[in-house]
Amino acid sequence: MTYTALTTIIFTPLVILGLATVLTWIERRLLGLWQDRHGPNRVGPGGMFQAVADGTKILFKQDWIPPFADRGVFVAAPAIGMMTVLLSFAVIPVTMGAGIAGNMNVGLLFVVGMMGLGVYAVVLAGWSSNSKYALLGGMRAAAQMISYEVFMGLSLLGVVMMAGSFNLHDIVAAQTGLWFIIPQCLGFGVFMLAGIAETHRLPFDLPEGENELGAGFHTEYSGMKFGMFFIAEYAGIVLVASLVTTLYLGGWRGPWLPAGVWFALKTGGMVGFFILLRAGLPRPRYDQLMALGWKVLLPLSLFNVMATGTILMLRASL
Template identity: 85%
Template sequence: MSQIPFLAIVLTPLVILALATLLTWVERRLLGLWQDRHGPNRVGPGGLFQAVADGIKILFKQDWIPPFADKAIFVLAPTIGMMTVLLSFAAIPFTAWSSIVGTLNVGLLFILGMMGLGVYAVVLAGWASNSKYALLGGMRAAAQMISYEVFMGLSLLGVVMIAGSFNLHDIVMAQTHCWFILPQCLGFLVFLLAGIAETHRLPFDLPEGENELGAGFHTEYSGMKFGMFFIAEYAGIILISSLVTTLYLGGWQGPLLPAALWFLLKTTSVVIFFILLRAALPRPRYDQLMALGWKILLPLSLLNVTATGTILMLRAAG
């Protein structure tokens, strides 16, 4: 039995990395379908091996460090980005019994803390590159991520208040009779928008806006270090989708099908929605992105906390 946690620690990051790599192919195929064009269809059945070909290309591509960069920090930045995302999965309960750290009492806080540390990756990448374009992209990314983490945390207060716990297992069990997406529809909307901004996904990919910044904070990166940023972004999509499933869609709970399959189906549905947003929406200006957060999402999240607290107090008094 002592080998089971060790195997979970070793296999979970490998599975997440494999899923993130596969997601690049899924995204291309779905974008091709929705935009009425061919996606990858040359390498393997349905272009399935295109993701493998891209991985091989990144592995063997020249890993160049600019002579004007701070080499130690330049290498450390993508490592931080990758590790914070992978560590966040340790507290996700995929079923009632499958979580690397077990029933962690502060599991939700642990994940928010790891996501907060991810800001260091983009800031250090932009600063260590010693490039004005990368630095500007890093500053944009830091402002965007720190701002939207505020709204993300506030949106989750309603879930914590209803469940009475930061334990993700307890939060899932509290949704046995009603998924939190119904009583917490406002918090769900704020969390989803904050999650899109946190992962730099379209339409909120301003830190990597090519029309202004080249490629944002990773402008000077190449080879596997760029690949780490790239895969970390797709792993972040899976992480946010898993959190949406756990916090608002009842987690692994569902009739007839096995628990793990329910979790997979719900998470996959949210991932597909992320991809659909890329196909459907244009990119706003940076000032519009920040205005959306501070002028709209912040009041909505505070309203959600106030309404939830009032209803709970009235129930307790009644």
């Protein structure tokens, strides 16, 4: 392994964790702007050191493990959540070069697989806490995340069929003349909703609905173990936004500006959209969330696959 590769492997997770930390401040400032109220504005200019203050507070908080919890699983759960999110970034091509893990032929399958493993973090956290509120949050998370992974996978089939590859680099290259958000607008909509549910962000944050379950699956967590769940959620937002950029918005492609700048601008715009949803939409009931998935998104994703396959076959026969 070369020195450059080793540096990249070490440096990239630190950058991702730093972005996730800064995103907590950006979200609170944007929420204040869109909801016509003050955001954090006391610690540093514009409250920009609020994330540092929050991180310092978490570091010095007592790291308490409930005596009634399953200690080993309780400690492992947040680590699993953090690990799966960070590993998913390994194959995201930010520029024309390959991802950290190289130019994987099954890069998209790797990302989907890692996101699927993320469900174990919230389920094990809810179960090991030996608390009714945490257990209910974990059960909600299991049903929600596993269900919406089905729709997410089906929505990606249209992109794979058009690009002819699971390689994320090839998918970006296939969008040279036309971004996939136009021919795959239906798949894009399904993927966005599934991505929001996968990261259990508002309005789909039912696994941690504070008005019903306290804090859901991480009710019993404190200190840095809670901080790991918190940062993993924000890193998950950046991951889904990066996937949308790669799969539907042409990745790093764009005129005049450098490739990395285009990727950052597109990803930042999608992150802002995630935050805007939190600012403007109420939380649905849990049965409404599941009904949306199985009664609406599943038929739409299947129709998108059928329509894409039909169009590609007709084009090949001409």
